[in-house]
Amino acid sequence: MSNPLHVNEDKKQGRFNLNKDFIDKYGDLTLLFFIMISVFAIMAIINPNVFLSQGMMLSIANQFPILGLLTLAMMFAMVSGGIDLSVVSTANLSAIMASIIMVQYIPADASAGVTTLYILLSIVCALLVGCVAGLFNGILVSVVGIPAIIVTLGTMQLYMGIALVLTKGKSIVGLPTIVSEVGAGTLFGIPFPLIIFIMFVIFSYFVLNLRDYGLKLQMTGSNPTASKFSGINVTSITIKAYVISGLLAAVAGLLMTAATNAAKADFGTTYLLQAILVAVMGGVNPYGGRGKVAGVVMAVITMQILSSGLGMLQVSNFFKDFMWGTVLIIVLLANLFYNKKISKLS
Amino acid sequence: MKRILKTNEFYITIVLVLLIFYIGSQNSTFFSINNWFDLIRSGIVPGIFVIGTLLVLISGGIDVSFPAIAAFSMYTTTSIITSLDFDVPVIFAFVIGALIGLFLGFINSIFIAFLKLPTLIVTLGTASIYSGFLLTFIDDGQITRLPEAMTNLSKTRIFEITTDYGTIGIPVVFLITVAIAVLGWFLLKYTMIGRSIYALGGDEVSAERMGISSVKIKVFVYCFVGTLAGIAGVIHTIMTRNSNASDLLGGELLIIAAVVLGGARITGGHGTIYGSLIALLLILIIQNSLILLGIPSYWQRFVIGALILIGTGLSAIQVKRSLEKRNPIMTE
């Protein structure tokens, strides 16, 4: 071992090792990063005056947090090996609960302080509804043993059904003005929805990528049987994933209410499929076990830039649908070939 | 007999019969011909979708792009015929619609059968591509002027009767749904390709070893679904006498729910035409007739959601139980 040649060998090995580790850890993220940057650059080049304006930036920053939160919600369910088709229904149901409290229970002559208190109460209620909705999903998936796609297909109808029953199919309006003021407000120049989004991105990153729960969730999502045989409490891990999903959906619901100053049982139904698309683009494995918060964030920003940029070019909404689908298929294909290459490497 | 008692179809039938008699006993309008003609009419297009979806689920996949395919073929077909500007027999519309559907289904199958990408995600993607492409590049408006042959067909009815409210009947296109249901039943029950779809959904590796080409079967399934969706699109135009693409979009999850409620499993290998159609009828009755019980229409979704969860939950528990009992080592 004292042979200097050996030392050299080891050094080479070390460098090689680092590269491989880098590819393993960040390979898929770099691809996304470059896609995001290029989409931004293309839009900036096409029409720098409009696209790089403060108004455009603000509008982008105001728009993607809702989809972003719903995508994070979808991500947790998908990483656990399932899917959550009920995210939008949960979001609306939570928002409706909050709105009902705000519209029906705040006394007409309440002071600003009392109103704020009621609003806080309604927010807590909404988050609680989200958690309970997620809990119900989780129990049906992991205790009763119904496939997640069916459970959430059912609860999607059920939660929307409850919301319809509560509202008799009408939208709830007449919320305190403070709601929309906060919704459209900024803090240190950052739009409020974006701040909320960043908070929950950090939360998700902690839970999924840094803490032991996230590791266990990913293992469970990859192979529940082997995880059970490794002493993981698969049932509770899975239920928690759906509870988190419900919680994130509830936050998205509140943002939707803040943005529109209203709540309705069938708001934002197009978000559902978009959330799945963005999650998959962001590198969440549709078969479970893998997902990175950073990937999801970049994917949602990319899609929003694309979508706002296309809006700037005055193309129809339908063209955006077309682009979304195309990008998704391209990402699927890119992943397919990327994975083939990786498996050849090893 | 015991075997029948174990099936979802059996329970759904019982629930359906009970519901029919309950609603009927509460409100006699439910049994009126008018109401049933309405029900049948509302089931013509979903009935075709259900059969396509059933095939996909049996094969172990899932397809959410059929409404987009239907919308695409509906619009394109009417445009083509209108632009041809001469009288063509109505069969021509169905052939074009079917071909367009076949082509779009084939595109799905390229990703699913050859590249083996996950079916849900692929069809989500292609669904946005098809509907986005249609509405952007072809037109985003509606066609209100139908070609004459199609208008004529839309006026043709069977079982026409005259009541106090005027003449009612079932659109003749209902026969197409019936024909497709019979075709689907025959395909699944009496052809090797149909049984191969079940085999593929049951165990893909074993199917390959038996000499079933999973690629061929999947291509067939997705093309078949596409074709059915294409035909359904044309029927939809004929029935509503205009082409409005957004009418069809968004109904995919309810159709899948109906098929699952009817006994198909999302994991593949199970499901029958009878069960799917019965479950569809149940959902249609809930959608159309709950109101006859004095239950406001906004309860529909709640009831449908609860029904899906209870139905699939019961069969999940049943499967769990039978798994536990299997392969005992000791007798007593």
Add this chain to the structure above:
Amino acid sequence: MEPLIEMKEISKNFGGVKALENVNLTIYPGEVHCLAGENGCGKSTLIKVLSGVHTPDHGEIFINKKRYKRLHTQESIQEGIQVIYQDFSVFPNLTVKENLAMGYEMSNNKKLVNWKLFEKIAKQALETIDVDIDINEKVENLSVADKQLIAIARSLLFNARLIVMDEPTTALTDKEVQSLFNVISNLKRKGISILFVSHKLEEIFTIAERATILRNGKNVTEQLISELDTNQLIYHMTGREIKETTYESEFNENQKPLLKLKNFGLKYMFADVNLEIYPGDIVGVTGTLGSGRTELAEAIFGIAASDSGTMEINGEEAKIKNPRQAVKRKIVYVPEDRLTKGLILEQSIERNIIISTVENLLKKFRLISDNKVKNSVDYWIKNLGIVAKFPKRNVSVLSGGNQQKVVLSKWLASEPDILILNSPTVGVDIGSKEEIHEVIKEQARKGMGVILISDDIPELKQNCNKIVTMDKGKVISIDHISEYAMSR
């Protein structure tokens, strides 16, 4: 007599790895021929060449003197070669009659289903092996043995001249193995050849007449079974003499048992198990797969909790209802199915090692400490000699032996008192096999109690100080190793 099948100088490479190298195989009509060898020796590759799944790179195949450079699946079937795979290749969602008749009708190029004919074919198929199974039952409701009978009956429809059975007894109980052997004898009487693929010595000696033995993708020998004895057969399969080493516990028996089972039972599975595990014990458990040995192990580990009798851990009564409680009580289990239960294949080597101890590798706020993870992973990779350059790669890239070491290190990291291993060396190369045995013995010497389940009797004889024999859910004997050697 003219041979039915002659495979000559067959070679097959998979991306630079030589799976088969100049392998010969000759089978005569009406003989029961055994293809033996350890896992990974090329047995299944050879079968797949014969059934047309793999194209050989080199060599030729003669079937009844007709020469083939390669076989297509359909040609193989037409020549009367039928393979019964380990998992039987049946369709759980279809009825018995369909499972039986469908493949046959497909090979006749039928496009439509004639259910009457299906019924006739199915009945006829079941008659040929003289069994009675309801042909309208769905296969998912059948026992494992019945599924296998269906696979056999199905293969006979094709006028089979050779039936290849790939490890056919893996999932069978003793009684079922007996009836399988009866079926084989019947087939033989009808002039049908059987290629019996196995690594279980007892079975080879019971049923086969001649054996071709492979090792590392090469022919070792081809001999009449009557000319072989157990030791020779093992030598040919493994390339090593059986070392007559034995293991003795260095702890005296006066101390408290680590684990004590009293009338331990689980409905339908096993009953009245009385067993004590002391520090330093390596207790071998043997019995066929339907003996209840796996169920016993899984009950101790809490996968399917026992419902009668008691369990004492370190003298304290304990109830274990799920694996988590077992791990807390320092009982761990290496399942027999490494690929689906032992490992999470889609995840990294690193994660598979730390999965059960991640709670010890945290820093502030329950965040996973990368440093602690790296130290732990490096330690175990070095300590168990796992050949893994890139611990962040998927565990699926490792060889069987290294994978099993990953499973072991996952549990050793949790410092267990009781280590239960279920067939830990199946599909593991010889080198790793011995290393794994050494690790087990080393742990036992340090005071761990080990339960080693295996149907490899020599493995048990070399590594255990006690041997428990189970049958039909009951313990029929517990012998000290010296007594055991005498009784056999």
